[in-house]
Amino acid sequence: MAVTEDQVRDALRRVKGPDLKSNIVDLDLVSEILVKDGRVYFSITIPASRAEELEPLRQAAAKVVSDLDGVDGATAVLTAERQETGGSGIGQPAAAAPPRAEHPRVTAARQQGAAPAAARQAPPAAANAGQAPSNGIPGVKHLIAVASGKGGVGKSTTAVNLALGLKANGLNVGILDADIYGPSQPRLLGLAGRPKQGDDGKIQPMVGYGLKTMSMGFMVEEGTPIIWRGPMVVSALNQMLREVTWGELDAIIIDMPPGTGDVQLTMAQQVPLSGAVIVSTPQDLALIDARKGLAMFQRVDVPVLGIVENMSFFLCPKCGERSDIFGHGGAEKEAETLDVPFLGGVPLDMEIRATSDEGQPIVATQPDSAHSKVYCEIARRVWAECEAAAGQLVPPTLALSASGDELTVTFEDGTSHKFSAEALRVMSPSAEVQGHSPSQRVTVPGKRSVTIRDMKPVGSYAVRLSFSDGHNTGLFSWDYFRELGAEIDERWASYLAELADKGLSRD
Secondary structure, three states: OOOOHHHHHHHHOOOEOOOOOOEOOOOOOEEEEEEEOOEEEEEEEOOHHHOOOOHHHHHHHHHHHHOOOOOOEEEEEEEOOOOOOOOOOOOOOOOOOOOOOOOHHHHHHHHHHHOOHHHHHOOOOHHHOOOOOOOOOOOEEEEEEEEOOOOOOOHHHHHHHHHHHHHHOOOOEEEEEOOOOOOOHHHHOOOOOOOOEOOOOOEOOEEEOOEEEEEHHHOOOOOOOOOOOHHHHHHHHHHHHHOEOOOOEEEEEEEOOOOOOHHHHHHHHHOOOOEEEEEEOOOHHHHHHHHHHHHHHHHOOOOEEEEEEEEEEEEOOOOOOEEOEOEOOHHHHHHHHHOOOEEEEEEEOHHHHHHHHOOOOHHHHOOOOHHHHHHHHHHHHHHHHHHHHHOOOOOOEEEEOOOOOEEEEEOOOOOEEEEEHHHHHHOOOOHHHHOOOHHHOOOOOOOOOOOEEEEEEEOOOEEEEEEOOOOOOOEEEHHHHHHHHHHHHHHHHHHHHHHHHHOOOOO
16 A cells, blocks of 8 residues: 655654754654655755765665555655754754844854763774765766756757767766766656666665666656756765666766756756766857856866757758758867866757657667767777876875864875875965955964864765864865965965964964
8 A cells, every 4th residue: 555645744854953851843854745656755945054974864764665565666865945044953943133134153063062072082083094075976087967058959958879889888887877867868768667776775776778877767657747846856866876686887878958057057066977978069158158168167167078069050851951950160279268178069960850759769779870979989089088087186195183173185106195184274274264255364373282084085086074173064185185285384384374363272
């Protein structure tokens, strides 16, 4: 018998809220419960600032629902839809605004103080010592994003044929449909049904033409709108990437949502991408948006593997006359201007469109066609660029001392820098410390005894350090570590001078 929403709520009452005094249902944190075909979907409302901290709560909620009779699987996502208020900011009734806004440092200190005593006193995890943290996907060598600055340029069709082109070149490949609002891969690969859940609780990917595939399109009916806010989307994407049994793969192609908004940027930061492929049509309007997509990946140090010009030209199937409907060569010129590889042009062709609509992608069903050879050549170039970029993206080794008071950063070329936790804290690259201009830089006192509590990787280019005083908003990029290491003596002397000038103390 199918489970009901009331049964789901009753089960979730067994999950304690963040205050540990009540449960997430009575705190009114659970919403958007959907029961369909044996699977349950629901969201848990939390403050965005506590998303990482409350991930175990989400996992616990998903487990108690998964254990219900009649439930084949549960998907719980964290979403931040409410205004954060005083107290814990969770499950509290709306209150009148205080006369003064609480300073972020006070908020951080209050949240740190609210943590269980064991958590406050715990030393840094031993696993942090001697190696850099990793947020990669076990067994997966490369994660390659296929993106576009706007919709309607054939990004998803390019993504699936690129994945199949890599497979045709002898690689083991999967594809993640990250376009939550408009999932296309189930239709493109001719897949239907619901993924099964393994004994380990992880989702088993669907398989189409030899590609391991995961998509939100498997979870909801085609045409059903998904009305989710940004944090909820990012949480769902992380689940589809990290809670799926992908196995050993050379690459996962990630069909990214179109555009360059918060979801795309957050995905680029949270997922350790090996590189990105930008898809554009030749006309100037599309190229303007393609530049934005390229700039977004460059901002977070994700290598742009190259640009594909889709719908590059049209050959009349009857007379053979060529027409440059959207212009021609614009993407190639743009690639040259931006100094990124041009991966190739794909023609506008009825056969590509027809095979895509029928769920029979052309690279899989017509491997000897001219168009399939174009995709396979693009795939060969993408893989070559990806392997070349991998040699340039080796992150440094981060070795944290047992007490958390010192971090050693060692780069592949042998260059090594030692930083005290105090120095990293007072020179954090966060806006709170750096301000928005040199004149706004804040001199942070009283951090002599601060320690590093945790290190979390951010994409492939940085690490987020969490300090014992609650500060965790600075992203320390590899370039920043190099810069800071070269200038640490000068910067430290300047910091001590600032303290003395302002009558502040390190204690």
